[in-house]
Amino acid sequence: MSLHKNMTLLNNHVVHTYAYATQAAMWAATGFAADDLGKYAYVADDDSVWVLQAATPIWLPVSGVARCKLDWSGGGTSGSTYGLDVIIPDNFVLAYAYYDVVNTFSSNAGNDAATIQLHLPTDGDIVAGVAISAATDWDAGQHDTIQDWTGANMMKATGNREVSYTIGGGENLEAGLLYLYLFYHQSS
Secondary structure, eight states: OOOGGGOOGGGOOOSOSEEESSHHHHHHOOOOOGGGTTOEEEETTTTEEEEEEETTTEEEESSOEEEEEEEESSOBOTTOEEEEEEEEOTTEEEEEEEEEEEEEEEETTSSOOOEEEEEETTTEEEEEEEETTTSSTTSSEEEEEEEESOGGGOEEOSSOEEEEEEEETTOOEEEEEEEEEEEEEEOO
16 A cells, blocks of 8 residues: 555545535435544535534534525425525534525516525525515625624524525526525534
8 A cells, every 4th residue: 555645646545435415415324333433424516525423423514615506497486495405514603605696587477576585494594585576686696695704694503404495475486596605614
């Protein structure tokens, strides 16, 4: 076996023990034992790395940055809430977030009355529900959220919370694509 210092880039091994397609798959994994604690998992859809803290499992993010994708290429129902497959762990503080709308959102009745709310269920809003037509929040470009690095606007998860969105306004979504970037850290 070669020492790391003597290995070329293509011969190095990966740092993670586990690999998952989504955070939801990582959180659903079972069968961990005490000797698995401290091992790393890689999550492909948001390119994040996590370390196993308890066999139940409890995963803590190594990077503290996550990316969610909200893609409506066909129909989201008004009055419904959908998960984005990214979990903010219990007692972690969401300090900052922003989102990049790649394709402007629209709703099916043509007047864009549908509202979109980004949130952590039970804990609060990331983006309050606002109609597509009422503001430029859902037009192409980068947009701020409530969490802006100021203490008063940070949000602490009171359990493992899946980042979610709710559609309202009596109209269904018909199109739109955004990426939501979340910066968070462990609290006590």
